[in-house]
Amino acid sequence: MTRKAKRLYSIGAMVLVVGAAAGLVLTALSSSVAYFQSPTDLVKNQPGPAQRIRLGGLVEDGSVKRDGSSHVTFRVTDSVDSVPVTYTGILPDLFREGQGVIAEGTLGPDRVFVADTVLAKHDEKYMPKEVVDDLKARGLWEDGKGLVQKPEKTVSAAPAGAGS
Amino acid sequence: MIVEIGHFALVLSLSVALVQSVLPALGARRGDERLMETGTIAATGGFLLIAIAFAALMTAYVTSDFSVLNVFENSNSQQPLLYKFTSTWGNHEGSMLLWVLILAFFGALVALFGRDLPASLKANVLSVQAWILTSFLLFILLTSNPFQRLDPAPMEGQDLNPVLQDIGLAIHPPLLYLGYVGFSVAFSFAIAALIDGRIDAAWARWVRPWTLIAWIFLTLGIAMGSYWAYYELGWGGWWFWDPVENASFMPWLAGTALLHSALVMEKRSALKIWTILLAILTFSLSLLGTFLVRSGVLTSVHAFATDPTRGVFILCILGLFIGGALCLFAWRASALEGGGLFAPISREGALVFNNLFLTTAAATVLVGTLYPLILEVLAGKKISVGAPFFDLTFGPVMLPLLFAVPFGPLLGWKRGDLLGAAQRLYFAAGSALAVLIGVLAYTGGTRILTAFGFALAFWILAGSLTDLFLRAAFLRAGWRTGVSRLLGLPRSAFGTTLAHFGLGVTLLGIVSVSSFQGELITTMAPGQTAEIAGYTLAFDRIEQRPGSNFEAQAAAFSIRRGGVVEANIESSKRFFPARQMTTTESGIWTHGFSQLYVSLGDPSPDNRSIVVRIWWKPLVTLIWLGAVVMAAGGLLSLADRRLRVGAPARRSRAQAAPAGA
Numbered sequence: 001m002t003r004k005a006k007r008l009y010s011i012g013a014m015v016l017v018v019g020a021a022a023g024l025v026l027t028a029l030s031s032s033v034a035y036f037q038s039p040t041d042l043v044k045n046q047p048g049p050a051q052r053i054r055l056g057g058l059v060e061d062g063s064v065k066r067d068g069s070s071h072v073t074f075r076v077t078d079s080v081d082s083v084p085v086t087y088t089g090i091l092p093d094l095f096r097e098g099q100g101v102i103a104e105g106t107l108g109p110d111r112v113f114v115a116d117t118v119l120a121k122h123d124e125k126y127m128p129k130e131v132v133d134d135l136k137a138r139g140l141w142e143d144g145k146g147l148v149q150k151p152e153k154t155v156s157a158a159p160a161g162a163g164s
Numbered sequence: 165m166i167v168e169i170g171h172f173a174l175v176l177s178l179s180v181a182l183v184q185s186v187l188p189a190l191g192a193r194r195g196d197e198r199l200m201e202t203g204t205i206a207a208t209g210g211f212l213l214i215a216i217a218f219a220a221l222m223t224a225y226v227t228s229d230f231s232v233l234n235v236f237e238n239s240n241s242q243q244p245l246l247y248k249f250t251s252t253w254g255n256h257e258g259s260m261l262l263w264v265l266i267l268a269f270f271g272a273l274v275a276l277f278g279r280d281l282p283a284s285l286k287a288n289v290l291s292v293q294a295w296i297l298t299s300f301l302l303f304i305l306l307t308s309n310p311f312q313r314l315d316p317a318p319m320e321g322q323d324l325n326p327v328l329q330d331i332g333l334a335i336h337p338p339l340l341y342l343g344y345v346g347f348s349v350a351f352s353f354a355i356a357a358l359i360d361g362r363i364d365a366a367w368a369r370w371v372r373p374w375t376l377i378a379w380i381f382l383t384l385g386i387a388m389g390s391y392w393a394y395y396e397l398g399w400g401g402w403w404f405w406d407p408v409e410n411a412s413f414m415p416w417l418a419g420t421a422l423l424h425s426a427l428v429m430e431k432r433s434a435l436k437i438w439t440i441l442l443a444i445l446t447f448s449l450s451l452l453g454t455f456l457v458r459s460g461v462l463t464s465v466h467a468f469a470t471d472p473t474r475g476v477f478i479l480c481i482l483g484l485f486i487g488g489a490l491c492l493f494a495w496r497a498s499a500l501e502g503g504g505l506f507a508p509i510s511r512e513g514a515l516v517f518n519n520l521f522l523t524t525a526a527a528t529v530l531v532g533t534l535y536p537l538i539l540e541v542l543a544g545k546k547i548s549v550g551a552p553f554f555d556l557t558f559g560p561v562m563l564p565l566l567f568a569v570p571f572g573p574l575l576g577w578k579r580g581d582l583l584g585a586a587q588r589l590y591f592a593a594g595s596a597l598a599v600l601i602g603v604l605a606y607t608g609g610t611r612i613l614t615a616f617g618f619a620l621a622f623w624i625l626a627g628s629l630t631d632l633f634l635r636a637a638f639l640r641a642g643w644r645t646g647v648s649r650l651l652g653l654p655r656s657a658f659g660t661t662l663a664h665f666g667l668g669v670t671l672l673g674i675v676s677v678s679s680f681q682g683e684l685i686t687t688m689a690p691g692q693t694a695e696i697a698g699y700t701l702a703f704d705r706i707e708q709r710p711g712s713n714f715e716a717q718a719a720a721f722s723i724r725r726g727g728v729v730e731a732n733i734e735s736s737k738r739f740f741p742a743r744q745m746t747t748t749e750s751g752i753w754t755h756g757f758s759q760l761y762v763s764l765g766d767p768s769p770d771n772r773s774i775v776v777r778i779w780w781k782p783l784v785t786l787i788w789l790g791a792v793v794m795a796a797g798g799l800l801s802l803a804d805r806r807l808r809v810g811a812p813a814r815r816s817r818a819q820a821a822p823a824g825a
Contacts, residue, residue, distance in 0.1 A: 003505070006508065009508060010508070010516070013520070014520060017520055017521065017524055017561075018524055018527075020560075020561075021524045021525075021527065021528055021557065021561050024528070024556060024557045024560055024561070025528055025531050025532075025557050027556065028532075028552070028553045028556035028557050029531075029535065029549075029553065031552075031556075032549075032550075032552035032553045032555075032556060033536075033547045033548065033549050033550075033553060034547060034548045034550065035545070035546065035547050036545075036546030036547065036548065052552075054546075054548050066766065066768065070685040070686065070687060070765065070775045070777075088685065089685055089765075089777070090398070090685065090763065090764075090765035090766070090775055090777045091765065091766060093398075093737070093745070093746040093747055093748055094745065094746070104548070104550075133546075
């Protein structure tokens, strides 16, 4: 084999491996990433049953209900709309009413969000960044001050578009 | 007073670093030995000054001096003494100080043990180290001063984040930083070689031990962090593909590739340009990791800082070093001469294969980590990339590499015999096949992927031992000669075997846990029992108990098998009043290599029962033990006489000996 042929082969192999990896990355990016949505977004949009979603907002005051087993229901609100969430498992230590939370899962046909992962903050000073950005956009949060205005309890899960 | 001394020492170290940035490089250009020699003094002196600063901060923590803002925010007088020490780096400012301390430490090591280096190379290396040091010292002094005073001083501090009050935290950050920052030496060597326009096999012999040291620490640091997350966060997972974990994993992948390519360069003086590029990329990924973790663009337990000026500052450092290094590389790399030729099927070819797949794997992790950030900046969309993405991309890229691991050491340099290597691997292939059939039979033919996973793990385990076994020639020469031959083999041969064996061990643990893990979430009241994996877990009692700076609600369980009590474990919830925060302490029973893991959830509304999550994790400890074995392999390689730091053949052994440590 000549030096040139060798170089061609090695470049070919490299292109093959990198190309295959790029293909995998593109497929995975289109199918297996989760989109962040606020309760308002979720009420407005109609995501497919298989679409993974990160629902972020505040745990609505007085909405957490445990049925005595490991099954929990609560509502996530962004002061405009709220979405009911069910979850089976152990909630994080810092999961509290009125605090920021991110629930990851899918929206069921009955419009109840089925979460398989619930993330709360790691620290009492910390709020999930997506939630902060969303609250900031609504004027409920200021840098350095935190939550300036408590979101009011939403009366009911407003039908699409009615709340805004 | 001590705090001010620390602050002053830190400022002084900046001016020393500035001197070290300029004079040695200037000396190397002019061929002035006295100027070059200033590097040695500056590097050691700078390290001592930063050590003084670090000691001063640590003193403030240990004595709970709440007149220092940093101490007030991250410590509490009730904390156990150990956590007062570790609080020093359990916050943004302190951990950056630890970062520069370790950077200066490596600089001083090069200065002290680099006596045999060509003077101009050493001078350039020390100057490049000082450039990095200067920028990070500026970062600390301008944006993250740990010595800021608070007046009037409060009576009590705000306590360290409770999830960080753990022995794992005492060890994990220093280990990880030793790894991260250790790659700066390889980076400096690469830049110095580019400046010099000269690079040879001796250069590779110099770089390899430093890379090995960094790699060993990074391996241990990642494993330690993974184990800490496993037992402290109470989720029972050992890897979450969290961006912060990826930030440490990418330099590891690139560093592993660098170790292998430096081998080719040292032995056959081929792949020079590629090795230089890898050295630059590896440290660039370390810097990127520092940026991701320290800038507050990510939200995680590691992201203490959310001050945007800090993020911009580190981004500038990042751009400057990565951009500058790559420009220099583009400009000068063509000046470096190509090296020895080799056939595609050869040891070199196998190592190129290794490099190709490792860097591609690192690239997929990089895409998965950065894509959400870039998408948010450009399109304003927020997405999260998690385990499903990495299972689809990282996994398939690693599979061919894992399969190829046993072949590498069996191929000859320059021209290898693939068929011959395959024939010599008959024992490994046989054991893999036996495992494949065994697992298929055990699961009734339903778990094909699992069976292949186990087979691959045993293929690597047996395959990595094959090389040693054949070299000792046990079959031909009998076991007595075999053992003596085995002992006569160079330590680096054992290092390779052990590191590859460790990889197999980790893989075995991963496959076993992901296929046969048992999980149970249930509500239990004292006196009740639960069944998992053939064990009976009895909830004996729950009690309230005061701790040093927390209140614990401790639940005692006993584990029985066939009515006999095997072990007692305790799982608890700790409430830290200073931060109004609760943490979960999981109860873990280690049985052989497997673990039974119990973590507590919330009590029921009537407070009689509590949610309990129980896992049976078969062979889970192998995941971390494998990493320890890999690191031990690295250590053995490092101890190889051939690779001792500063042992070029032309100098006397006596002078080089102390450098071997």
